[in-house]
């Protein structure tokens with residue numbers, strides 16, 4: 001089972017036969033806060049953040065920024081943490097903007113995404129954002145219309161390029177292929193920029209995002225070339241921004257270890273852009289990267305209580321108290337997870353288990369065919385690499401109350417998101 005430990009945060013240990021994270025006793029946390037419970041290890045958040053800073057500053061000769069993709073996991077604490085790291089915060093729409101503003105993220109550090117932004121989203125972005133990444137021409141027309149009524153200046157506008165090139169990942173998380181709903185192909189992009197210039201809109205950046213959870217940076221190469229060709233055609237001038245998005249992956253299962261290296265990713269992007277800029281005689285852009293998962297996924301561990309262990313048609317089912325309502329990733333993409341029991345019993349033979357939740361869907365399974373030793377009802381099960389696209393994608397299916405999240409540091413736990421209660425559910429009743 002030691003092979004699974006590298007999936008967990010750096011501070012994870014087995015002490016007196018029990019799994020601990022950041023010196024915290026997980027059994028005590030479960031008793032105090034209930035389960036399912038999401039645990040974020042502070043050290044494992046800070047580690048990749050400092051790697052991004054280090055490799056960007058070492059390998060990019062000009063200005064650079066890291067933008068935390070808030071869609072991976074957003075709450076006030078994490079937005080403030082991203083700011084403290086010197087990062088920008090990417091918000092998709094009014095709701096995420098409200099969380100960032102409530103957390104005190106300064107306007108110049110808020111970047112707004114969205115493929116079909118509403119008037120409300122755009123007006124909130126005018127008021128609170130430093131940059132809007134525009135998806136299409138209709139959005140630009142809407143911005144011109146709203147400019148008449150808003151008392152706030154229009155933030156910097158970047159436009160999202162659809163490079164027509166996929167990265168190697170699940171089809172549902174590819175976004176750069178030509179059939180994707182996101183962004184504009186190069187010809188439409190040129191027209192959109194002409195519209196900006198005619199209407200005196202502050203266009204100054206090219207953005208693309210090819211997809212999420214990829215481990216091979218090579219497909220970014222031709223997309224960067226396409227963005228730089230476009231920059232040349234558009235005459236981007238001395239101060240311009242280039243963002244090849246985010247999407248760098250992590251390993252969810254011991255079979256996929258080691259984790260993809262942040263250094264490999266950053267060096268690939270910076271080298272490719274530097275060479276491309278030189279070859280075209282372009283001025284050095286302000287370079288952005290936009291990671292979500294590779295910053296927060298490994299820091300997060302989901303803690304569940306086992307309610308039932310049963311055998312059915314040759315399968316050993318371990319039924320836990322959470323599932324697709326807090327982790328829809330297996331149901332959505334067939335994502336493969338691993339797990340360890342908090343109590344590490346010695347001996348016992350490994351047998352495959354299927355770990356499933358309490359929800360009324362056969363698809364409510366989070367782990368299939370995972371070798372596990374002894375596991376009993378009332379045990380605690382810790383699932384690693386749960387920090388991204390879990391709570392942010394969680395639902396109230398079957399009346400589920402979304403779990404609490406705790407931040408663990410130096411033997412102490414601090415609540416950063418409260419558990420929902422039935423009162424929260426009933427608050428929407430009319």
Ligand SMILES: Cc1ncc(COP(=O)(O)O)c(C=O)c1O
Nearest residue numbers: 069209212213246247291292293
């Ligand atoms: C525009 C954009 N940027 C960045 C990201 C972050 O991706 P990841 O969390 O895989 O790094 C996403 C994720 O979907 C995205 O849509």
